Amino acid sequence: SPRFASRKDHTELVAALKAIHTAPTEQAAEGAMDEFAVSDPGVRYPAIVQTWHRAWPEFVPYLAFPPDIRKVVHSTNMIESMNAGLRKATRNRGHFPTEQAALKVLYPAVREQIEPRARDVNLVAPHWKNALNAFALFFEDRISVQ
Known part of the structure; x- marks a missing residue:
């Protein structure tokens, strides 16, 4: 995701995406993804939103693991x-x-x-x-x- 964003926006972008990959369930991750899509970084970098939507089926199995894993x-x-x-x-x-x-x-x-x-x-x-x-x-x- 950061490759689509300006280096000066990386900190804000990573913080916004953290809610997605740390979500406890798939539904919570979908909600966080929806929030990201309408947030400032999501609006500024729509390619990131599209990339996440395309990769969603590969990402979902990751959510089945416990937080430590x-x-x-x-x-x-x-x-x-x-x-x-x-x-x-x-x-x-x-x-x-x-x-x-x-x-x-x-x-x-x-x-x-x-x-x-x-x-x-x-x-x-x-x-x-x-x-x-x-x-x-x-x-x-x-x-x-x-």
């Missing part, structure tokens, strides 16, 4: 940070002869990002533990907690 899905910073840590762990290793060999390198890298040392506490997304709990409850048939 939505926060992780919505925030790509955490994902990019995790990918960067995994790349760093594997960068100088070349290739791995087996899947087990790759896991021996990647597992500690993931653990380091989830449970950092005391000096690194502020580097990890503070909402990761909440999201992990939400994933374990929402996808209990897929995640085994040991």
Whole structure:
């Protein structure tokens, strides 16, 4: 959505769109979308409204997730940070002869990002533990907690 708006309007635009993607139900999101369409940013940038209407069927399944999972899905910073840590762990290793060999390198890298040392506490997304709990409850048939 911000690509359709002037950079000076991004703060206002993001604040207006937040009501849509944080809505607790599909009906509340539709109401927030209707409010956005008649708001100042919605009137100034009708392409954003059209884009949301076209993408609505793909957006609705997102609303079925609990808020903690939505926060992780919505925030790509955490994902990019995790990918960067995994790349760093594997960068100088070349290739791995087996899947087990790759896991021996990647597992500690993931653990380091989830449970950092005391000096690194502020580097990890503070909402990761909440999201992990939400994933374990929402996808209990897929995640085994040991």
